[in-house]
Amino acid sequence: VWRLAVVGVCAVLAVLLVLAAEGPVHVAVGLTGLAVVVAAWLLLGTRAHADEQGWRVIVLQLAMVAGCALAAAGHPLLAAAQAVGYPVLWTTSANRRHAIGASALLAVAVGIGMALGLGLHPGGVVSGAITAAFSLAFSIAMGLWIWSISDESDARRTLLAELQAAQQQLAAASRDAGVASERERFAREIHDTVAQDLTGIVMGLRRLATRLGDHPAAAEAARLGESAESALAEA
Numbered sequence: 315v316w317r318l319a320v321v322g323v324c325a326v327l328a329v330l331l332v333l334a335a336e337g338p339v340h341v342a343v344g345l346t347g348l349a350v351v352v353a354a355w356l357l358l359g360t361r362a363h364a365d366e367q368g369w370r371v372i373v374l375q376l377a378m379v380a381g382c383a384l385a386a387a388g389h390p391l392l393a394a395a396q397a398v399g400y401p402v403l404w405t406t407s408a409n410r411r412h413a414i415g416a417s418a419l420l421a422v423a424v425g426i427g428m429a430l431g432l433g434l435h436p437g438g439v440v441s442g443a444i445t446a447a448f449s450l451a452f453s454i455a456m457g458l459w460i461w462s463i464s465d466e467s468d469a470r471r472t473l474l475a476e477l478q479a480a481q482q483q484l485a486a487a488s489r490d491a492g493v494a495s496e497r498e499r500f501a502r503e504i505h506d507t508v509a510q511d512l513t514g515i516v517m518g519l520r521r522l523a524t525r526l527g528d529h530p531a532a533a534e535a536a537r538l539g540e541s542a543e544s545a546l547a548e549a
Contacts, residue, residue: 317355317356317359319398320351320352320355320356320359320398320402321352321356323394323395323397323398324348324351324352324395324398327344327348327385327391327392327394327395328344328345328348330389330391330392331344331345331348331388331389331391331392334389334391340388340389340431341388342388343384343385343387343388343431344384344385344387344388344389344392345388346384346388347380347381347382347383347384347385347386347387347388347392347395347427348381348385348392348395349381350377350380350381350384351377351378351381351382351385351395351398351399353377354373354374354377354378354381355374355378355398355402358370358373358374358377359374359402371406371407371408374402374406375402375403375406375407375416378398378399378402378403378420379399379416379419379420379423380423381395381399382395382396382398382399382420382423382424382427383423383424383426383427384427385427386424386427386428386431387427387428387430387431388431389431390428390431390432390441390445393424393427393428393445393449395424396420396421396424396449396453399420399424400417400420400449400453400456400457403416403417403420404417404453404457404460404461410457410458410461413457413461414454414457417450417453417454417457418450420450420453421447421449421450421453424445424449425443425445425447428441428445429441429443504549508549509546509549512542512545512546512549513546515542516539516542516543516546519535519536519538519539519542520539522535523535523536523539
């Protein structure tokens with residue numbers, strides 16, 4: 315979408331330049347500036363976003379500044395190329411300070427380009443300065459507003475991630491509590507059934523062994539009692 319937007323805006327400006335330019339020199343300068351803008355974006359735009367503060371960002375932003383300045387020097391109408399330049403500078407800058415500095419550089423460059431295109435006379439210089447000032451003010455206001463929206467969106471994503479993590483922790487704690495509760499229930503059932511039955515068997519075998527005295531079956535009763543005690547301990 316961004317590629318189509320940049321190419322589309324520059325193509326429209328190129329047509330307007332051809333229709334409004336006063337001579338071939340102005341056309342050549344303006345078209346060169348627009349070509350620099352398009353080429354820089356097509357070659358470096360996508361990569362610059364992923365490169366953060368690498369050399370691609372620096373080259374892209376300088377190319378945007380130079381291209382917009384050349385375009386404005388070709389014809390003041392092409393100062394509208396700032397509509398492409400400012401968003402590129404803001405979206406590829408790492409922080410607000412960098413974006414404002416790059417925007418100021420673009421505004422000054424376009425102002426100088428307009429002054430050169432109009433002729434270095436007081437009227438041209440004033441027109442360039444006014445255009446640069448208004449463009450810079452609008453760019454900074456819009457950029458800071460969009461940046462605040464982006465910060466709020468990032469904060470919401472962070473909060474959502476924290477809530478999801480908390481939900482997972484609660485679910486895990488609930489599962490652990492359920493497992494512990496089931497273990498306690500199972501332990502109570504064993505105590506109330508198997509353990510009590512084994513206790514009764516152990517006591518009965520002990521009494522039986524005592525009554526049998528020296529009878530050969532007393533040893534068997536004692537052995538069974540030991541087995542029952544071991545089973546009770548396991549339970």
